[in-house]
Amino acid sequence: MNPRRYNDFNSCLRERFGCRVQKITIDAGFSCPNRDGTLSFGGCIYCDGKGSGTGAARLAESIKKQIREAKARLAARYKAKKFIAYFQAFTNTYASCDILRKRYDEALTDSEIVGLAIGTRPDCIDEAKLNLIEEYTSTHMVWIEYGLQSTHNRTLKKINRGHTFEDFVRAVRLTQGRDILICAHVILGLPGESREDVVDTATALADLGIDGIKIHSLYILRDTPLARLFEAGGCTALDQETYVEWVAAFLERLSPSIIVQRLTGDPDPTGLLAPEWTLKKQQTLSLIQRTLEARGTWQGKLFE
Numbered sequence: 001m002n003p004r005r006y007n008d009f010n011s012c013l014r015e016r017f018g019c020r021v022q023k024i025t026i027d028a029g030f031s032c033p034n035r036d037g038t039l040s041f042g043g044c045i046y047c048d049g050k051g052s053g054t055g056a057a058r059l060a061e062s063i064k065k066q067i068r069e070a071k072a073r074l075a076a077r078y079k080a081k082k083f084i085a086y087f088q089a090f091t092n093t094y095a096s097c098d099i100l101r102k103r104y105d106e107a108l109t110d111s112e113i114v115g116l117a118i119g120t121r122p123d124c125i126d127e128a129k130l131n132l133i134e135e136y137t138s139t140h141m142v143w144i145e146y147g148l149q150s151t152h153n154r155t156l157k158k159i160n161r162g163h164t165f166e167d168f169v170r171a172v173r174l175t176q177g178r179d180i181l182i183c184a185h186v187i188l189g190l191p192g193e194s195r196e197d198v199v200d201t202a203t204a205l206a207d208l209g210i211d212g213i214k215i216h217s218l219y220i221l222r223d224t225p226l227a228r229l230f231e232a233g234g235c236t237a238l239d240q241e242t243y244v245e246w247v248a249a250f251l252e253r254l255s256p257s258i259i260v261q262r263l264t265g266d267p268d269p270t271g272l273l274a275p276e277w278t279l280k281k282q283q284t285l286s287l288i289q290r291t292l293e294a295r296g297t298w299q300g301k302l303f304e
Contacts, residue, residue, distance in 0.1 A: 005292040006251050006299035009212070009261040016141070017114060022080035024070040024113075026063055027089040028103045033124065035090070039162040044149075045225040046159065046187075046218065048271060063106045071112065084115035084141070093120040097132050104133075108140060115141035117183075122146045122171035123163040130175060137179035143212065145183040146171055151204040152197055155190050160225070165204075172208055183212035183261055188246050189238040190218055191229065198246050202253040206303055214262040215250060217243050217284075220273040227273050240277040244287045248295060256300030263288055 002011065013021040035043040067085065074080045085107035093100060104116060116136050125144070136142050150156060151165045168184070175182050184205055188198050205213065220230050220237060229235050238246070247263055254260075264284045272279065292298060 001298060004289060005297070006260045006263075007256060007258060009259050012259050017082050019081040020078055021082045021084060021114065022074040022078055023084045023086040023117065024067055024074065025086050025088045026066050026107060027061075028063060028087050028092060030087075030090045030092050030094050032091040032094060032121070034121070034160070034162040040160060042160055042225060044159055044161055045191075045229065046221065048221045048224050063103065064109070067107060067110055067113070071110075082112055082114045083110075084117050084143075085113050086117040086119070088119050091121050091124050092118045093124045093129050093133075097128055100129065101132060104136065108136065113140070115143070117143040117145060119145045119147065119185075121163060122148065122168040125171050125174065127174070130178060130180065134178045134180055141181070142179065143181045143183050144175060145185060145212075145214070147185045148205075149185060149187045150190055150193065150197070151201040152193070155193055155197070158191055169208065172210060176209060181211040182209075183214060183259075184210050185214045185216065186250075187216045187218050188243060188250065191226075191235040195246055195249065199249055199253060202250040206254050206258075210258060212259040212261050213254065215247060215260070216262065216265040217278050219265055219267045219275065219278045221267065221271045222273050223271075230274065237275040239275070240280075240284060240287065244284065244291050247288050248291045248297065251292070251299040252297055252302040254299055255303050256298075258299075260299065 002008065004011075010020075032043065033039045035041065067083075071083060074083065087103070087107070107113060108116060118133065133142060133144060146168060148165070148168045149159065149161060153164050156164060172182055186201055186205070218237065220226050226235070230237070251260070264281055265278060266281065267278050269279055277284065
């Protein structure tokens with residue numbers, strides 16, 4: 001058994017590449033149909049103006065510059081020798097194939113970039129874009145990361161996600177059968193969701209054939225619809241102890257083969273409204289580890 005009791009991403013990368021591999025987050029200047037009026041102007045209720053990105057594109061920083069600066073920082077901090085170019089901000093398949101190719105190619109010119117990860121929405125993918133993305137699999141590890149957040153359509157509607165769980169399933173089925181690895185993003189603690197809802201999401205994802213999972217805590221950023229809802233008393237934030245217990249229950253139901261890329265989020269402290277414990281990432285990870293050990297459980301223990 002993995003001493004972490006879950007199939008962690010860092011170990012998988014080290015096994016494949018023989019060294020520390022770090023993701024470089026890239027803001028490539030894409031938009032999102034849930035913000036530009038195609039679906040909505042408001043976006044998801046938890047999304048701020050950076051769309052989970054760095055805002056580098058607004059500062060006219062090229063992709064090459066973002067990679068160059070991040071490499072130096074990550075090599076010094078983690079002794080990383082190879083890197084994955086992670087297109088993170090907003091929706092990174094929301095453009096023509098010609099534009100997508102130009103952005104992806106710019107990131108992959110660096111010889112130390114061994115992987116490509118593309119964060120997108122399940123309703124912003126099609127055969128042509130997947131054909132383009134698959135071209136990179138002959139030279140790089142390629143992940144497509146579909147933001148799902150919950151398998152419950154009532155929750156997706158409440159958070160103004162703009163797609164359904166069925167859209168996610170269709171995107172997964174369309175992607176499968178290629179050499180593209182599939183990662184799903186979920187958020188624990190969404191408004192109105194219970195522990196049972198979270199367990200249902202884990203169970204639904206467990207046998208879809210996805211390759212990876214990112215589990216985020218819900219944190220509330222200033223100047224978002226979620227912040228206004230929170231301040232009006234319309235929702236609450238999970239405490240750290242509850243979040244840790246829900247993560248353990250989630251992991252127990254996943255297939256042991258699914259790679260766990262993340263177990264908690266990384267909010268920008270300057271924009272964080274609540275909860276403050278989400279800034280204590282290492283403490284949260286340690287609590288998850290200790291909880292798994294104390295319960296004598298692990299990823300996949302309850303997987304059927």
